[in-house]
Amino acid sequence: MAPLLTIGEFSRATHLSVKALRHYDEVGLLSPADVDRASGYRRYALGQVPAAQVIRRFRDLDMPIDLIREVLGAPDRETRDRVIVDHLARMEAKLDQTQATVASLRGLLEGRSSAPAPVEVRNDPASLVLCIRGRVLWDEAEPWLDDALRELQGMAEAEGLESTGPVGALYSEEFFEAHDGEVVAFAPVARMPAGAAGLTGRVVPTSLPGGPVAVMVHRGPFASIDTTYAALGAHVVEHGIGGIGPIRENYLVTADDTDDPSALRTEVCWPVRG
Amino acid sequence: MAPLLTIGEFSRATHLSVKALRHYDEVGLLSPADVDRASGYRRYALGQVPAAQVIRRFRDLDMPIDLIREVLGAPDRETRDRVIVDHLARMEAKLDQTQATVASLRGLLEGRSSAPAPVEVRNDPASLVLCIRGRVLWDEAEPWLDDALRELQGMAEAEGLESTGPVGALYSEEFFEAHDGEVVAFAPVARMPAGAAGLTGRVVPTSLPGGPVAVMVHRGPFASIDTTYAALGAHVVEHGIGGIGPIRENYLVTADDTDDPSALRTEVCWPVRG
DNA sequence: TTGCTCCTCACGTCACGTGAGGTGGC
DNA sequence: TTGCTCCTCACGTCACGTGAGGTGGC
Numbered sequence: 001m002a003p004l005l006t007i008g009e010f011s012r013a014t015h016l017s018v019k020a021l022r023h024y025d026e027v028g029l030l031s032p033a034d035v036d037r038a039s040g041y042r043r044y045a046l047g048q049v050p051a052a053q054v055i056r057r058f059r060d061l062d063m064p065i066d067l068i069r070e071v072l073g074a075p076d077r078e079t080r081d082r083v084i085v086d087h088l089a090r091m092e093a094k095l096d097q098t099q100a101t102v103a104s105l106r107g108l109l110e111g112r113s114s115a116p117a118p119v120e121v122r123n124d125p126a127s128l129v130l131c132i133r134g135r136v137l138w139d140e141a142e143p144w145l146d147d148a149l150r151e152l153q154g155m156a157e158a159e160g161l162e163s164t165g166p167v168g169a170l171y172s173e174e175f176f177e178a179h180d181g182e183v184v185a186f187a188p189v190a191r192m193p194a195g196a197a198g199l200t201g202r203v204v205p206t207s208l209p210g211g212p213v214a215v216m217v218h219r220g221p222f223a224s225i226d227t228t229y230a231a232l233g234a235h236v237v238e239h240g241i242g243g244i245g246p247i248r249e250n251y252l253v254t255a256d257d258t259d260d261p262s263a264l265r266t267e268v269c270w271p272v273r274g
Numbered sequence: 275m276a277p278l279l280t281i282g283e284f285s286r287a288t289h290l291s292v293k294a295l296r297h298y299d300e301v302g303l304l305s306p307a308d309v310d311r312a313s314g315y316r317r318y319a320l321g322q323v324p325a326a327q328v329i330r331r332f333r334d335l336d337m338p339i340d341l342i343r344e345v346l347g348a349p350d351r352e353t354r355d356r357v358i359v360d361h362l363a364r365m366e367a368k369l370d371q372t373q374a375t376v377a378s379l380r381g382l383l384e385g386r387s388s389a390p391a392p393v394e395v396r397n398d399p400a401s402l403v404l405c406i407r408g409r410v411l412w413d414e415a416e417p418w419l420d421d422a423l424r425e426l427q428g429m430a431e432a433e434g435l436e437s438t439g440p441v442g443a444l445y446s447e448e449f450f451e452a453h454d455g456e457v458v459a460f461a462p463v464a465r466m467p468a469g470a471a472g473l474t475g476r477v478v479p480t481s482l483p484g485g486p487v488a489v490m491v492h493r494g495p496f497a498s499i500d501t502t503y504a505a506l507g508a509h510v511v512e513h514g515i516g517g518i519g520p521i522r523e524n525y526l527v528t529a530d531d532t533d534d535p536s537a538l539r540t541e542v543c544w545p546v547r548g
Numbered sequence: 549t550t551g552c553t554c555c556t557c558a559c560g561t562c563a564c565g566t567g568a569g570g571t572g573g574c
Numbered sequence: 575t576t577g578c579t580c581c582t583c584a585c586g587t588c589a590c591g592t593g594a595g596g597t598g599g600c
Contacts, residue, residue: 006580009516013507013508022564022582046508049507060372064563084379099369102362106362230327233286242283293589297591313555313598313599314598315598
């Protein structure tokens with residue numbers, strides 16, 4: 001008969017703490033092979049060691065317990081691998097973002113903060129665009145936007161629609177405040193498409209309203225764009241000209257255009273009162 | 275007079291949620307410039323925007339609020355920069371570790387799990403070593419060990435002590451279970467140093483006890499060493515030969531010897547009953 | 549007056565960690 | 575019999591998020 005391990009032995013074999021093991025039992029993630037009726041002593045089977053290893057590995061990567069449960073309980077290998085690959089993709093995206101933030105902080109520490117960019121107030125005209133709307137989580141905004149802009153540009157090209165300006169996006173206040181809200185990716189075009197037949201479900205032609213905006217150009221990667229928002233927001237408040245409506249970003253120089261992050265240019269347009 | 279912002283305006287300017295701002299007020303991290311006596315309304319000054327930016331940046335990097343408070347309240351620039359640089363170093367170490375774990379998981383997914391290494395039981399003799407003891411946190415073990423081993427090797431060389439085997443470390447059970455416990459880094463030497471005068475405070479000569487151990491060689495990076503621990507632990511339990519005492523790792527092939535992570539070799543020695 | 553914004557509790561979340569107080573097994 | 579290991583509550587931690595229920599300002 002295969003020997004059963006006490007919780008302490010199992011803890012030593014798997015490098016999971018006793019407290020964590022009891023927690024995994026309680027939430028039904030990893031229950032001992034046997035529990036003594038009288039004493040309540042947990043007994044683990046040797047065969048449970050690999051599952052415990054998997055749990056530890058994924059917890060090291062901050063995978064939530066619910067997701068790990070899905071992985072362990074997946075009906076087939078494909079389902080399981082999809083859950084894992086999704087999580088790894090999220091992890092890697094977060095790694096990239098963290099590295100960018102670290103780099104930008106190192107920059108701040110070395111005193112490379114340049115003079116603030118100037119603020120311009122102008123009156124933007126309304127414009128025809130192809131757009132994709134979506135409710136987007138803050139953390140998933142970059143990949144969502146990349147996808148959407150690529151799709152829009154492909155569609156404009158396929159329809160033979162001439163571009164009339166840089167692609168961009170509108171961000172609702174809800175998106176900034178609750179980190180979960182509507183985002184509209186758009187590509188300005190010279191005319192409406194001939195028929196709606198060629199457009200896929202989520203691409204719609206529309207007209208974006210114009211109006212007065214305060215504009216500041218952000219130079220560099222997105223990781224540091226909050227400084228531009230802060231400077232622009234301060235300017236708007238200071239002059240008492242705050243308006244309403246979504247904030248617009250125009251992507252003047254994108255990662256498609258250059259490999260040098262410091263060459264990136266994003267126009268941030270903050271609606272103001274006329 | 276500089277205008278004061280409501281919490282909503284300040285939230286929009288800084289991209290910090292209203293709930294987060296109230297929380298920062300409560301814990302004294304960022305208090306509004308003014309609070310209306312009657313209504314309790316919080317009013318923030320424009321000049322508080324940069325501090326809020328700093329807070330958001332560091333929270334994005336998971337810096338705990340207590341540390342951020344230290345940064346904001348540092349008496350001078352050096353103190354402040356030291357706190358920040360320390361945290362960035364921890365972040366970067368964690369990034370490296372996460373990347374290694376991701377890579378090892380990708381490996382597992384691609385089915386590159388090789389046949390398990392064989393377990394050997396042998397009787398190790400006692401040995402003379404130079405060692406450094408320390409109470410070490412799990413997450414800080416790798417840099418601590420790197421430092422300690424480098425110091426030991428430098429010391430052995432300076433004292434003209436011939437090496438008699440690979441460097442290694444002993445890990446207490448407490449270290450594995452509570453993720454915070456004693457670790458002893460050591461370098462085997464042919465003889466004791468002539469006088470203790472040349473040794474710095476934390477390096478001490480000692481004799482490590484020998485005895486029967488079950489041994490398995492781990493091939494590859496440390497990120498996946500838990501699989502070796504699991505296999506070795508299972509073997510020991512299965513044969514009912516579990517002994518007591520610290521687990522010993524001997525670093526046969528280290529990152530100093532090769533640039534290929536898959537060429538790394540670590541001997542894991544698990545004490546057993548004679 | 550109508551919304552909108554703001555307020556304060558109080559409680560929930562997530563994955564455990566920290567004791568207290570007590571019992572079982574060799 | 576003595577330690578050691580194990581048990582179950584109950585509560586704490588961290589950084590907020592989620593309502594409920596109510597009030598202030600334009």
